[in-house]
Amino acid sequence: MENVFIILFGFTILYTAATSRLAAHVKVLIWQGILLFLICMFGMNEFTLINILFIAFETIVIKSIAIPAFLGGLIKRTKGYRDTEANIHHFYSLFISTIILFFGFLVSNINLPAMKMINPLYFGVSISVIIISLMLITIKHKVVSNVIDFITMENGIFLLSLSAAKEMPLIVNLGVLLDLFIAVFILGLLVKHINTEFNDLEISHLSDLRDCEYDN
Amino acid sequence: MTISLLLIFPIVLCIILFLLKKENLNNLFVIIYAIIHLLLSTYYMVFEDERFISKYIRIDNSNIIFLVILSIIFMAVSIYNKGYMNLENVPIKRKRHYTYMLIIFVLAMTGVIISNNLGLSWVLVEATTLASAYLIYFSKTKNSIEAAWKYVFICSIGIALAFVGVVLLTIATGDLSSLNYYELVLNAKTYNTFWLKLSFIFILFGFGTKMGLAPLHFWLPDAHSEAPSPASALLSAALLNSAYFVILNVYTIVYAGNCSDYAKEMMLIMGFLSLFVSAVFIYHINNYKRMLAYSSVENMGILIIGTALGGAGIIAAIIHLIGHSLIKASFFLTSGNILKIYETKKIKNVNGLMSVDKKTGWLWMLSYIGITAFPPSILFISEFLMIKSMLEQGHYILAGLFLLLLTIILFGLGRNVINMCYGEISEERNRELSNNRNRLKISMYVPQVILLIIAFLLGIYIPYNIEMLIKLSVVGL
Numbered sequence: 001m002e003n004v005f006i007i008l009f010g011f012t013i014l015y016t017a018a019t020s021r022l023a024a025h026v027k028v029l030i031w032q033g034i035l036l037f038l039i040c041m042f043g044m045n046e047f048t049l050i051n052i053l054f055i056a057f058e059t060i061v062i063k064s065i066a067i068p069a070f071l072g073g074l075i076k077r078t079k080g081y082r083d084t085e086a087n088i089h090h091f092y093s094l095f096i097s098t099i100i101l102f103f104g105f106l107v108s109n110i111n112l113p114a115m116k117m118i119n120p121l122y123f124g125v126s127i128s129v130i131i132i133s134l135m136l137i138t139i140k141h142k143v144v145s146n147v148i149d150f151i152t153m154e155n156g157i158f159l160l161s162l163s164a165a166k167e168m169p170l171i172v173n174l175g176v177l178l179d180l181f182i183a184v185f186i187l188g189l190l191v192k193h194i195n196t197e198f199n200d201l202e203i204s205h206l207s208d209l210r211d212c213e214y215d216n
Numbered sequence: 217m218t219i220s221l222l223l224i225f226p227i228v229l230c231i232i233l234f235l236l237k238k239e240n241l242n243n244l245f246v247i248i249y250a251i252i253h254l255l256l257s258t259y260y261m262v263f264e265d266e267r268f269i270s271k272y273i274r275i276d277n278s279n280i281i282f283l284v285i286l287s288i289i290f291m292a293v294s295i296y297n298k299g300y301m302n303l304e305n306v307p308i309k310r311k312r313h314y315t316y317m318l319i320i321f322v323l324a325m326t327g328v329i330i331s332n333n334l335g336l337s338w339v340l341v342e343a344t345t346l347a348s349a350y351l352i353y354f355s356k357t358k359n360s361i362e363a364a365w366k367y368v369f370i371c372s373i374g375i376a377l378a379f380v381g382v383v384l385l386t387i388a389t390g391d392l393s394s395l396n397y398y399e400l401v402l403n404a405k406t407y408n409t410f411w412l413k414l415s416f417i418f419i420l421f422g423f424g425t426k427m428g429l430a431p432l433h434f435w436l437p438d439a440h441s442e443a444p445s446p447a448s449a450l451l452s453a454a455l456l457n458s459a460y461f462v463i464l465n466v467y468t469i470v471y472a473g474n475c476s477d478y479a480k481e482m483m484l485i486m487g488f489l490s491l492f493v494s495a496v497f498i499y500h501i502n503n504y505k506r507m508l509a510y511s512s513v514e515n516m517g518i519l520i521i522g523t524a525l526g527g528a529g530i531i532a533a534i535i536h537l538i539g540h541s542l543i544k545a546s547f548f549l550t551s552g553n554i555l556k557i558y559e560t561k562k563i564k565n566v567n568g569l570m571s572v573d574k575k576t577g578w579l580w581m582l583s584y585i586g587i588t589a590f591p592p593s594i595l596f597i598s599e600f601l602m603i604k605s606m607l608e609q610g611h612y613i614l615a616g617l618f619l620l621l622l623t624i625i626l627f628g629l630g631r632n633v634i635n636m637c638y639g640e641i642s643e644e645r646n647r648e649l650s651n652n653r654n655r656l657k658i659s660m661y662v663p664q665v666i667l668l669i670i671a672f673l674l675g676i677y678i679p680y681n682i683e684m685l686i687k688l689s690v691v692g693l
Binding site: 112114117118130134137143146150153154157160161163164186187190193194197198205206207208209211 | 346349353356358359361362363364365366368369372373376379380383386387390408410411437438441442497500501502503506510
């Protein structure tokens with residue numbers, strides 16, 4: 001059953017690649033959090049109350065509620081609703097993302113001895129989500145989009161850690177949670193300051209620092 | 217007890233500062249923490265029996281030299297910081313926030329160095345990013361926002377990729393469910409080599425971003441040039457070492473797992489790329505703090521090349537790390553003096569430094585001589601050993617390339633340093649600059665003098681104890 005949710009998780013990134021509305025990106029984050037929760041629930045072998053509570057907190061409370069609410073508020077405050085000037089047109093970014101995801105599925109079907117140590121579908125989809133997120137970070141023009149794509153990448157990494165098919169040490173789990181929460185908080189604060197200082201959130205404003213002068 | 221002083225005491229200081237909110241406590245607390253840090257690390261260095269290894273923390277032969285270096289740099293920075301921050305015309309609240317973050321930043325770096333668990337190291341490296349982001353953003357200008365944004369964003373992506381590496385390492389380890397460094401090295405021969413190699417790529421790229429290795433160095437010149445000079449010194453002379461230390465630990469695992477050939481190639485490529493990037497950019501640079509930042513990229517490249525060479529090369533890398541930290545901290549702190557006198561970071565607007573302020577001029581010149589490895593700088597020994605190691609291993613072309621790139625960097629740096637130190641300036645400008653110079657306190661010269669004396673003395677004679685510590689820090693590689 002969890003395989004269906006993993007595939008759906010893979011498809012969510014295609015929606016992010018295809019749309020320019022930032023509110024839609026935030027909604028995708030909410031769905032990704034819910035899907036990750038379901039993947040954990042259906043994929044877990046041992047159920048302990050602490051495990052379930054921790055995973056629910058990590059996926060539902062943080063990934064599906066806290067971060068999207070914070071980002072939603074940020075988008076409203078900064079009034080940057082769309083990221084229309086991406087370096088690559090949405091159609092092409094969707095096309096490239098689809099190919100990467102397709103290769104992710106292919107990787108999960110490779111019959112190598114090393115692949116027997118992991119859950120292949122988790123691995124294939126998570127690696128493609130990480131690569132697509134990195135690609136989206138490079139082509140988007142709004143700083144909020146970059147933060148959203150960064151969180152998508154973190155979600156991909158979360159799925160990858162599930163592919164290890166064994167318990168990650170608690171300290172790492174806590175670290176990931178802390179990292180995600182604080183990184184988003186700090187990035188959010190910086191986004192606010194960027195908006196105040198530059199009046200909008202175009203990434204092109206952040207290119208004044210350079211090594212050489214071009215005096216002409 | 218002693219270790220809790222190192223880790224809990226700074227948090228107590230921050231809480232007291234938060235409750236009392238007294239301006240005069242800012243510098244005092246930084247200096248108290250620096251003294252305690254230095255005393256404790258010296259204590260652990262001298263009394264071998266007091267060193268210990270626990271599940272999450274260790275102070276042993278592998279990290280004591282890194283800890284001592286951090287302490288010395290922090291001590292120098294804390295002395296300099298007092299004079300520098302008194303000249304900063306910013307609200308008291310911002311100075312207090314700066315103090316919190318400076319203390320937490322050093323605490324996080326200490327944690328990275330003494331951590332005995334890869335997972336914990338990873339969390340603490342991320343903590344260094346979050347703490348130092350404020351230090352970079354301290355002046356709250358457009359440029360500092362840009363630098364802080366790039367720093368947090370690029371380093372967060374790097375750290376996320378490093379986490380992928382950690383996950384892949386746990387896959388490689390098979391049944392072992394631990395990230396303790398000792399256990400990881402002990403069982404390394406049983407690991408799956410495919411996943412081990414793959415994990416090293418991600419970890420090298422991830423922590424390499426934090427270490428400032430090309431092609432992942434883009435945040436470094438911006439961040440180092442925008443941060444206040446004491447913070448730049450810590451970023452360059454201590455933070456990069458912490459990231460290198462994590463890479464070194466993972467490399468030890470890869471080495472023990474018999475996958476080091478592959479890792480060595482990766483490190484050599486990134487090392488030479490760092491040298492190349494520095495050589496290209498230093499030549500055309502317009503900002504002297506960025507110039508120093510590129511010099512850090514170069515030196516991190518040298519460190520990773522030495523590590524890849526192994527044997528004498530890796531010992532040379534540790535010697536290089538010591539020398540680079542001491543001299544680069546001095547260089548960055550002196551750049552703070554220049555910034556306060558000339559009120560510009562542009563190289564072309566700074567000239568006649570020797571006639572305006574002889575002390576700063578000589579510190580600038582001696583730091584240059586030190587960093588470019590002119591004898592008796594300790595870096596001469598490390599670079600000489602590295603070239604010797606390359607020739608012994610038959611890497612003649614690499615040795616030639618290494619020398620060529622270092623010569624270009626030496627020339628690029630030298631051209632700018634000499635242009636800044638000498639040249640004519642009008643009497644009116646001299647008067648104006650002299651007024652600025654008179655504001656500099658003695659505490660803004662002494663730390664650099666001490667750092668340079670240590671670096672040059674070590675270049676003439678390395679005491680037996682320190683030599684042993686250097687060798688023991690890389691034992692097994």
